[in-house]
Amino acid sequence: xxxxxxxxxxxxxxPLYAAYGAVVIVRAxxxxxxxxxxxxxxxxxxxxxxNGHPNATTGRWECASCRAQYHGWVxxxxxxxxxxxxxxxxTCQVGIPLPWERT
Ligand SMILES: [Zn+2]
Ligand SMILES: [Zn+2]
Numbered sequence: 001x002x003x004x005x006x007x008x009x010x011x012x013x014x015p016l017y018a019a020y021g022a023v024v025i026v027r028a029x030x031x032x033x034x035x036x037x038x039x040x041x042x043x044x045x046x047x048x049x050x051n052g053h054p055n056a057t058t059g060r061w062e063c064a065s066c067r068a069q070y071h072g073w074v075x076x077x078x079x080x081x082x083x084x085x086x087x088x089x090x091t092c093q094v095g096i097p098l099p100w101e102r103t
Pocket of ligand 1: 063064065066067068077078079080081082
């Protein structure tokens with residue numbers, strides 16, 4: 001009888017376990033989707049300023065943290081490793097927030 005009760009309890013709890021499993025899976029999918037979205041914008045060759053000027057994400061930059069000049073991808077300083085959150089438009093100097101810094 002006790003064994004039967006245990007089985008009944010497991011049967012009653014199984015939908016809860018299933019629901020928990022579904023939550024974990026959905027959460028993992030959402031995380032993966034967000035990661036892919038961020039990777040996609042990080043790999044974008046150019047971003048546009050508010051006035052629509054195209055700006056390459058690779059080039060010569062000055063780090064706002066250590067003031068070093070570095071060459072390459074705008075997102076991270078090659079010297080001190082600080083992440084950039086914005087850079088000025090090469091045409092009109094309007095600040096362009098980097099899309100992958102916004103979560
Ligand atoms: Zn730096
Ligand atoms: Zn511009």
